[in-house]
Structures are given as C-alpha cells and as structure tokens.
Amino acid sequence: MTIQEQIVAARVAQAAIKDYTQEQIDKLVYEVAKIIYKNAEPLAREAVDETRLGCYEDKIAKNTDTPATFWSYLKDKKSVGIISEDAVSGVMEIAHPIGVIGAITPATNPTVTPLGNFMHALKGKNALVVCPAPRAQKTSTHTIELMRQALVANGAPADLVQAVEEPTLEHSAQLMAECDLVLATGAFGLTKAAYSSGTPAYGVGPGNPPVVLDRGYDLTDAVKMTITAVGSDNGILCDGDNMLLHPAEEEKALFDTMRQEGVVVFDKPEDVDKFREVLFVNGKSNPALVGKDATVIAKAAGFDIPETTKVIALKVNAVGSADILNKEIMGPVVVTKGYDTFEDAVSMAIQNMTESGGIGHTAGIFSNDENHIRYYSEKIPVARVLVNQPTPDAWGPATNSLSPAAIPGALPGGGEASSNLPDIGAFPRRDPPPGLCHFFRRRRRSETSYGTDHHEGTGHRAHRGHREERAVQGGRLLFLRLSHGPAQRKAHQGLRKLPGKAGSRDEKRHAFRNGADGSGRVRAGRREERSRQRRRHPAGAGGPGPALSVPPKYREAQNSASPRETVPGGALFQFVP
Numbered sequence: 366m367t368i369q370e371q372i373v374a375a376r377v378a379q380a381a382i383k384d385y386t387q388e389q390i391d392k393l394v395y396e397v398a399k400i401i402y403k404n405a406e407p408l409a410r411e412a413v414d415e416t417r418l419g420c421y422e423d424k425i426a427k428n429t430d431t432p433a434t435f436w437s438y439l440k441d442k443k444s445v446g447i448i449s450e451d452a453v454s455g456v457m458e459i460a461h462p463i464g465v466i467g468a469i470t471p472a473t474n475p476t477v478t479p480l481g482n483f484m485h486a487l488k489g490k491n492a493l494v495v496c497p498a499p500r501a502q503k504t505s506t507h508t509i510e511l512m513r514q515a516l517v518a519n520g521a522p523a524d525l526v527q528a529v530e531e532p533t534l535e536h537s538a539q540l541m542a543e544c545d546l547v548l549a550t551g552a553f554g555l556t557k558a559a560y561s562s563g564t565p566a567y568g569v570g571p572g573n574p575p576v577v578l579d580r581g582y583d584l585t586d587a588v589k590m591t592i593t594a595v596g597s598d599n600g601i602l603c604d605g606d607n608m609l610l611h612p613a614e615e616e617k618a619l620f621d622t623m624r625q626e627g628v629v630v631f632d633k634p635e636d637v638d639k640f641r642e643v644l645f646v647n648g649k650s651n652p653a654l655v656g657k658d659a660t661v662i663a664k665a666a667g668f669d670i671p672e673t674t675k676v677i678a679l680k681v682n683a684v685g686s687a688d689i690l691n692k693e694i695m696g697p698v699v700v701t702k703g704y705d706t707f708e709d710a711v712s713m714a715i716q717n718m719t720e721s722g723g724i725g726h727t728a729g730i731f732s733n734d735e736n737h738i739r740y741y742s743e744k745i746p747v748a749r750v751l752v753n754q755p756t757p758d759a760w761g762p763a764t765n766s767l768s769p770a771a772i773p774g775a776l777p778g779g780g781e782a783s784s785n786l787p788d789i790g791a792f793p794r795r796d797p798p799p800g801l802c803h804f805f806r807r808r809r810r811s812e813t814s815y816g817t818d819h820h821e822g823t824g825h826r827a828h829r830g831h832r833e834e835r836a837v838q839g840g841r842l843l844f845l846r847l848s849h850g851p852a853q854r855k856a857h858q859g860l861r862k863l864p865g866k867a868g869s870r871d872e873k874r875h876a877f878r879n880g881a882d883g884s885g886r887v888r889a890g891r892r893e894e895r896s897r898q899r900r901r902h903p904a905g906a907g908g909p910g911p912a913l914s915v916p917p918k919y920r921e922a923q924n925s926a927s928p929r930e931t932v933p934g935g936a937l938f939q940f941v942p
Contacts, residue, residue, distance in 0.1 A: 375492035378522035398432035418656030464545030475501035572603035573723035579732035596675035613703030685720030
C-alpha cells in the first residue's frame with residue numbers, strides 16, 4: 366500500500382469507531398497492551414537480534430512494564446464524550462479525536478514506542494500509521510501486527526494501526542506531510558524535519574542528562590542508581606545519565622565505591638583518550654559501538670575488563686564543547702567531573718547541556734538538601750528532574766508520580782524534546798487533559814520527582830503522602846511537586862526482597878487474575894484489593910479487565926526478574942511486594 370492508501374484506510378477505520386463508548390475504547394486499549402505484554406520475551410529477542418542494540422533482559426522489562434504502566438494510568442481517564450463540566454463557569458470539555466497520527470519510531474525502542482504511541486492515540490479514538498526505523502523494521506512491524514490482531518479479535522478494524530511497508534526518508538516525509546499530527550522520536554535532524562513538515566508535530570531527540578551528586582549523600586546509593594541508569598539496555602535510553610558531577614574532594618571515595626559495585630573506572634588521561642578516539646568518529650557517536658556491552662566498548666579501546674561489567678566511568682577535566690565525551694554517548698558509559706561549590710555544579714550542568722546537548726529533556730540530582738534540590742530544579746532547563754532515583758524513571762513508571770509518557774515532555778526552547786505547536790500551558794498530573802492530549806500537552810512542563818530516600822527521617826511532609834507540583838515556563842515558577850510517601854518507600858524496600866526464580870511462590874501469590882467471565886477475581890490478594898476489584902469490575906459487568914497493581918521498583922530489580930508468566934485467563938498482571 367502507498368502512504369496515501371494507508372492514510373485513507375486509517376480514516377475509514379477511525380470512522381468505524383466514532384460511536385464507540387468509553388468502555389469499548391478502554392477494552393481495545395487494554396487488549397492492545399495485553400498482547401504486547403504476553404509477547405514480551407519473543408519481541409525482546411527479536412529486537413536485539415535485528416537491531417544489535419541493547420540488552421535482551423532489559424528489553425523484556427521494557428516490554429512488560431510499559432504496557433502495564435500505561436494501562437494503569439490510562440484506564441480511569443475519560444476520553445470519550447463529555448470530559449468535564451464546570452457549573453460555576455459554565456465551561457464544558459468535550460473530547461474529539463485529532464485524526465490520523467503519523468509516528469516515526471526509533472531502533473532503540475522498536476516495540477514500546479509504537480505501543481505507547483498507539484495506546485494513547487487509540488484512547489482518543491485516533492488512528493496511527495507508523496514509519497519504523499529501517500534498522501528495526503521487522504520488530505516494529507511484528508509489534509504492530511500483534512496489535513492489529515488484538516483489534517480484530519475484539520471486533521475493531523485492524524487499520525487503526527499500520528506500519529509503513531517501506532520505511533524510507535521519502536516515505537517518512539510523505540507521511541508527516543499528509544497525516545494530521547506527527548510524533549517523531551529520533552535524532553535531532555528527524556525532529557527538525559517533523560517541525561518543518563507543515564503538520565503539527567511533537568518530537569524528542571537526544572537526551573544527554575547531567576546528574577549532580579550533592580555533598581553528604583550516600584555514595585553507595587548514588588552509585589547503584591547510576592549503574593541502573595547508565596547500564597539499563599546498554600545505555601541506549603535517552604534519559605539515562607551521561608555526566609555525573611561530584612564534589613572534588615570526594616573523587617577518590619566515589620571511584621572506590623564505583624569499583625566496589627563493579628564499575629570499571631578510567632581516570633588516567635591517556636586511558637580516557639583511547640575511549641575518546643573510539644566512541645566518537647568525525648565528531649559523532651560511533652555507530653558501531655552504540656548500545657554495545659561495556660566489554661565490547663572497552664575492547665575497542667584496547668582494554669580487557671571483567672565480563673560482568675555493566676558500566677564504564679571516564680574522568681573528564683572539562684564540560685561542554687571542551688570535550689567531545691560530554692556529548693550523548695548512547696552506551697553504558699558515564700563521564701565524571703569534580704566541582705568545588707554546589708553552584709558551580711549547577712552552572713557546569715547547564716553549560717554542558719547548552720554546548721553538548723540535552724536542553725529540554727531530563728536531569729537528576731542526589732541530595733538531602735531541600736534548598737539545593739529547589740535551586741537545581743529552578744535553574745536546570747529540562748522537562749523533568751529526577752531526585753534520588755535513576756534518571757530513566759523520567760518516563761513515569763510506578764516508582765514516582767510522573768505521568769507515563771512514550772515521548773518525554775519538554776520546556777519551551779528545548780531543541781531535543783519540543784513541539785511546533787503554540788503554548789498550551791502546564792497541567793497537574795492529577796487532572797490531565799483528555800484522550801491523546803493529556804500525554805502530549807506535557808511538553809511545556811518541568812517536573813521534579815523525588816525518590817524513595819529523600820529526606821529520610823527528617824519528617825518532611827512528602828513522606829507523609831503529601832505531593833506538591835512545580836512547573837517552570839519562561840523562567841517563571843508555576844508549581845512544585847514532591848512525591849513518594851511511606852507506602853511507596855515500603856514498596857521499594859519490599860521489592861528488593863523479591864525472589865528471582867520463575868514461578869516462585871511469592872510471585873504467584875501476588876499475581877492478579879481476571880477470569881474469562883470478567884469477574885475480576887484476585888488470587889491470594891489483599892482484602893482491600895479484592896474489594897476494589899469488585900467495585901470496579903463487578904461480576905458480569907465486562908470491562909477491559911482487572912485494574913493493574915503496578916509495583917514501584919527500580920530498574921535493577923526489573924533486570925533481575927525472571928521471565929513473566931501469564932495466569933489462566935490471559936489477564937495482565939504484575940508482581941507486588
């Protein structure tokens with residue numbers, strides 16, 4: 366089929382669901398998520414074999430966590446008919462679909478990006494046509510074919526989601542020009558092309574997040590989270606740490622801690638030079654080393670390191686354009702730089718993003734100083750700041766209160782994650798815009814999310830379940846969010862004790878189940894969960910299935926988890942501590 370024929374087919378399919386109820390739409394969204402969840406392992410293997418990027422085990426975690434988390438977030442959102450009505454002002458919000466959405470998806474996330482795009486598009490009664498990265502065409506097309514099967518099995522037209530048969534630059538340009546909205550995920554050149562297409566567009570490009578390690582923060586904790594952030598999926602996550610700024614006087618202690626935790630540290634200039642030569646070619650990331658194991662990168666530089674190494678650390682003596690290593694590496698490599706004062710660290714982080722990329726994307730901080738956290742969050746020009754947690758959690762997993770997103774939001778002026786649409790303001794997570802828009806309208810927002818150990822024992826109100834929010838727009842403070850109460854912290858602690866053996870008693874004990882009759886039964890679940898399930902999905906009421914309980918967890922726990930099982934009835938489930 367030509368691009369024009371696919372657009373026409375998508376419009377026909379979209380017209381077929383124009384009268385679907387909220388329950389019917391939610392059922393489709395649920396089934397689309399479920400089929401990818403159930404095929405997490407073969408899709409992960411296929412992605413690694415085809416793209417030669419990333420890590421098989423980490424891709425399994427992506428393929429299970431993403432559909433579960435997205436569904437958990439979307440299931441209760443209204444996106445059909447009247448969304449809200451204000452009797453005082455007389456204003457009524459009514460949801461209308463955008464139309465046919467064209468998505469350009471990357472090789473780094475060949476399954477979860479098409480999935481996330483389609484779940485949000487379908488939630489708003491939109492159709493989606495995907496032009497996958499040529500390097501990941503087989504995997505992305507297979508992902509889309511599975512979602513088409515789920516649609517047909519539930520009486521909906523398959524053409525609500527399609528894959529471009531020949532993903533070329535010409536066809537991607539044609540798709541962007543003829544659809545109603547563009548979602549572009551990839552290199553900066555791609556997002557620029559999307560904004561120049563003449564079609565409203567949202568795009569995300571390179572990340573390159575800096576992370577500041579504040580004085581007094583536990584080094585072991587910081588190193589473990591850095592390993593999680595940098596090592597996950599061999600460092601191809603755009604929101605993974607690239608630079609760790611640390612107190613100059615703590616350098617030796619930090620490097621010792623890194624080595625104790627399995628990080629191989631290179632702090633001699635002559636050694637770092639060898640990595641500089643192989644990681645970048647003609648001023649750009651070496652494509653032969655993108656997404657490769659740490660051992661492969663080290664061997665290319667002339668070093669033999671333990672096969673168990675997940676992350677390499679390189680000491681640099683300058684930030685920004687003064688050292689090419691400060692650019693996004695897209696591998697399990699983190700560069701380190703010492704600082705004198707905290708203000709110096711913030712200035713260096715901003716300089717690095719300004720000169721080497723990363724404005725508008727993600728940043729992180731490890732700190733127990735509330736004033737420093739607030740100072741950093743106000744100064745750093747990114748969409749999301751991760752406090753005392755791995756920066757890849759910027760996508761919005763259950764470890765924090767950030768809204769799950771397949772495309773990260775961005776501040777105005779961000780070249781890496783932005784939009785060519787007019788400013789539409791910032792929205793609280795608890796009351797997002799309906800349908801597709803609640804996902805994409807977040808680009809103007811800056812969010813600060815706190816990890817589990819923030820202000821441990823200080824009695825900070827965030828640990829009593831309190832949440833605040835902050836958005837920064839044009840340098841003007843709108844609101845601050847604090848997240849993570851005692852429940853989340855307890856869940857984190859419990860997860861670390863989860864056994865790794867597949868099908869273990871504890872895993873099965875915490876598996877949620879929904880029978881074929883839609884009864885919403887819970888196997889060995891807590892009393893309150895059973896009650897909640899019955900209220901939401903009474904026997905015989907149908908509905909999209911059980912409400913998922915998505916456990917807060919760090920990536921390291923996901924990596925160690927065994928292959929997932931499917932309980933009888935084929936329902937989505939997650940293990941909870």
